[in-house]
Amino acid sequence: MILIIKNDKKDEVGKLIQWIKSQGLDVHMSEGQNTTIVGLIGDTSRVDIDLISSLDIVESVKRIQEPYKKANRKFHPNDTVVEVGGVKIGGDNFTLIAGPCSVETRDQIVGIARAVRASGAVMLRGGAFKPRTSPYAFQGLGAEGIELLKEARRVTGLPIVTEIMNFSQLDLFNDVDMIQVGARNMQNFDLLKALGQSDKPILLKRGLANTIEEWLMSAEYIMSKGNEKIVLCERGIRTFEPLTRNTLDLSAIPLVKELTHLPVIVDPSHASGLARLVAPLSLAAVGAGSDGLIIEVHNDPPHALCDGAQSIRPEQFDAIVGKIKAILPIVGKK
């Protein structure tokens, strides 16, 4: 960390240096004609950059080391491969996860699970607890939804991933293969801490207004408590463009792969909120180097009225998977 000291305050720098040393850090001074620079040497990940910036004598602060350690590729150069019920995510694997927005009935979830497995999906997704903007909207089947997911797993062999809403639900997720943290919970720090003490693989979605660094810090929260089985998921950020619900940030994929060793996948369904964009955005994600996709698929056109705007049908999913498989070897994936 580098501190630029205000030119007219450089006489007061002694007290600051004393305080820095009291935090167990060393200091390197560099006095130019117009600028005094203080470099902090040691582990600065515990130093509060906002706090330092607020000091009267400090003009500005620049972090040199990233504030995350366990998630940092610098200290862990090889790709992490996360295993979920026998399925590998990360490295040169490409992992297809599919399923409905919400679990509704046994027939629905088993039917979709069979269909997406036939097309090449290796994991099943489905919402049991649903975060909804409106208190009057359907909030999911809850515990019963998880039971139906397990039933679909029993029938198809696909490991299951579903979203948790708060840590008091953790017991219900004992027999779930992977726990999803939704975008709105990405900075629910108490939930992250609790998941850090679990040994379940975690699918950590990026928050709608969160920077890549904040996202990695949320992974760091989980890892700092001991659980390193994390898969990141880009699902769009908030921008001014009104035609899509969110703006899928595919630049984040190569950046995340550079900054961390953790796998990162893409959710093209929630990103745009438009079923007809799922195919092009899925292929784009493959081109960007994503480690996988999580796609919403519904099965039953007559009941289409109960599916979200972002779901595609099994036959559309099948067509997308065909193209993905053709592109994968070109981008160095299995």
Place this chain on the structure above:
Amino acid sequence: MILIIKNDKKDEVGKLIQWIKSQGLDVHMSEGQNTTIVGLIGDTSRVDIDLISSLDIVESVKRIQEPYKKANRKFHPNDTVVEVGGVKIGGDNFTLIAGPCSVETRDQIVGIARAVRASGAVMLRGGAFKPRTSPYAFQGLGAEGIELLKEARRVTGLPIVTEIMNFSQLDLFNDVDMIQVGARNMQNFDLLKALGQSDKPILLKRGLANTIEEWLMSAEYIMSKGNEKIVLCERGIRTFEPLTRNTLDLSAIPLVKELTHLPVIVDPSHASGLARLVAPLSLAAVGAGSDGLIIEVHNDPPHALCDGAQSIRPEQFDAIVGKIKAILPIVGKK
């Protein structure tokens, strides 16, 4: 709610109308030369607009009624005044809340409470549980911090407001006067539901990437469970401007006051993250019609190193309050 039907799909509209009626709504049709419009009549707040938008035959959807009811000024024209330990928020009251970012020691919190009361603050804020981006940063004193806040209340008489992180902490907040929901928890729906079953006044901060409508829907979550004692708090939204941590959205103040009967206050400290902007933004908030302010104040310059970049000192707070008091009668506040 109005549905625009695709021109080449209008023959299929019958099935949609049937489904709408099965939801307990009535329908009004209007067929133009190029456009067929279906108006939904009845309580459409339970209708999922994304779901309807996703239908093949629907070109677009427009909500006419706001999706919130209990928070809606149309159904409750008079200002709600929320009482917190004898202090009134809303109507023609202007409510000053002040205190440190984090509770640190008895001396600190009691000292600040005394100072801000002397300047005109009528409530005390202070963080016991702190949401921090980094797992390595100070996370607050927890339960002990709440005890210290109560001690400061005992000494000064100021009601206290402090932030909750998850609903399993609710018992710890039994003797707190007002519970704050932080920006990152604005869409922690399980927390909102739990608070809806409490009878505590709630300070509901706007999320960093949340629209005004989503903010009111979060208020509606709490109100739908029975608790109508809600004060909204604007604290800045995420934009591309890097010089401020967030961009304070003061247009939200008059808009919110138009859309809802609930009081709304402003947090100028977190909005910009810069202590030197607290004074101008406080006066701006008063001009915009805010029902109050919640300001971070620290007391002890020698310990400034442990305060955030956004805190001001008691003497600065005192100067701001002087100007606020002079402006209040001009904008119709007591």
Place this chain on the structure above:
Amino acid sequence: MILIIKNDKKDEVGKLIQWIKSQGLDVHMSEGQNTTIVGLIGDTSRVDIDLISSLDIVESVKRIQEPYKKANRKFHPNDTVVEVGGVKIGGDNFTLIAGPCSVETRDQIVGIARAVRASGAVMLRGGAFKPRTSPYAFQGLGAEGIELLKEARRVTGLPIVTEIMNFSQLDLFNDVDMIQVGARNMQNFDLLKALGQSDKPILLKRGLANTIEEWLMSAEYIMSKGNEKIVLCERGIRTFEPLTRNTLDLSAIPLVKELTHLPVIVDPSHASGLARLVAPLSLAAVGAGSDGLIIEVHNDPPHALCDGAQSIRPEQFDAIVGKIKAILPIVGKK
């Protein structure tokens, strides 16, 4: 266009209807219990939606028809193919444009032109007039730069595209094959009008803060004056994410192809501002259905100090093109 009339103002709707009819439009009324809806029938593209929204009696307005006509795919279902010096852009063509950020010397531009042609580029880009944030930065070689581009065209046969800064420069572009409108000029309406009277193909970049609809309206400006040879170019929008200069909005590609018949290409170099992201974002753009790419390439590592952060070297370009060619048949491109 649909107007929702305020419930308590519906008695005053007569005057509004009279005014609408005076604009040459017809009206369809629909009175519900709580809502009066006025539908405007006819060509509403000239109606000012902000003006209507501002009327006291109007609660809200919804446009049904897009405000662009000549650019609208509804009225022109087939893909437009723009020809630039024998090169086709649009339809099932995929067009590779490459070249340096700025034209510097004859050797530089001819050398790069030869290299990118060898790899598969079919057009040459290069800046002669450079829009720079700082008045102290290099502003380009100007007219001399255009001469050097022509020389590179003479040697390699590649048609050239270069950016115009204002319409008084138009004479200098007489012998340029395609004129680029930069992101900062996307709403320089006088420039758009002047280009509409030219017969040159136009490369219209999306503005940093412009919606897709505004972008198509800028195309409409040019088309409304008679020039329909327009190629759109997505190059990133402004968001809160600091790690990339802009956020490439690849969802815009399939959306634009749905809304308009004009071709759309992607600039992965300016989008992120990072050379190491050019390869993944190029492949992502192909997956998203882009009609081409415009990529910055510099040739001379010893002079790398004078190239931008976003340029790649010819050998890197060659490797990217190899992968693109393998993906193109999968996405239905030649």
Place this chain on the structure above:
Amino acid sequence: MILIIKNDKKDEVGKLIQWIKSQGLDVHMSEGQNTTIVGLIGDTSRVDIDLISSLDIVESVKRIQEPYKKANRKFHPNDTVVEVGGVKIGGDNFTLIAGPCSVETRDQIVGIARAVRASGAVMLRGGAFKPRTSPYAFQGLGAEGIELLKEARRVTGLPIVTEIMNFSQLDLFNDVDMIQVGARNMQNFDLLKALGQSDKPILLKRGLANTIEEWLMSAEYIMSKGNEKIVLCERGIRTFEPLTRNTLDLSAIPLVKELTHLPVIVDPSHASGLARLVAPLSLAAVGAGSDGLIIEVHNDPPHALCDGAQSIRPEQFDAIVGKIKAILPIVGKK
């Protein structure tokens, strides 16, 4: 400027230092255990930060000096006061500018000019050339509009400000008191250069997606050519919030006043696009320390159909001015 050198590339730093020195700058090295820091000493405003960032051996770059000089308060501590036809803007003056969106007729502009002067406006605004998103919308009266503005000035004595669209119009503005650069032209660098060679006061609006630093760099463009009579104008930035057309960024006011000596005013009308928000946002701007306001006022309710959603009536303007005058002494303005 500080360069952080990649740890594994520090052996190659010699060539970089040579190049920096060839640019007329000096260098200060600081080698830590894990980090090598190169400080650039001298005038770094000509150094291209993107160029340096792109070098293989550079991990990151931090500018210490602002890239603007003539606009920088560090080198010009006292407030600049810009005089426009006898009216002062800046310092402890508060300047009220008002008038219609577009000039329509002699009666309209003279009538409004008289009304706003009576309420306390000291300058008249009005659009002759209108930047419109749609080519089919009214584009302004052009040269005739400027003549009508002059007529209103003749009658009322109010100096006039109106928007220029391109520099070839400059002759038409010879007898205009102040030239406005609209938000969409903030980075029309050729226009800025031309205005720099004029001696007219310039009203420079902030672009919808431009940072404060970019805004000051655009002022620097004008100043670098010799014209230092610049007044900045905040008018809202693009965000995700759909209820307002833009989000007024009032934090920019105190920040701009800290960074530059130039005056800054606020346009509350274009910021939100909603007439009913003009009053609260005007008072908020005064609270934030603005040097003035530019407000849209229309005069003729029967013709209200031709005014924008953001205009208020003279009697509303009068009420706002009354409140502003009461607040001004509290914030230290005349």
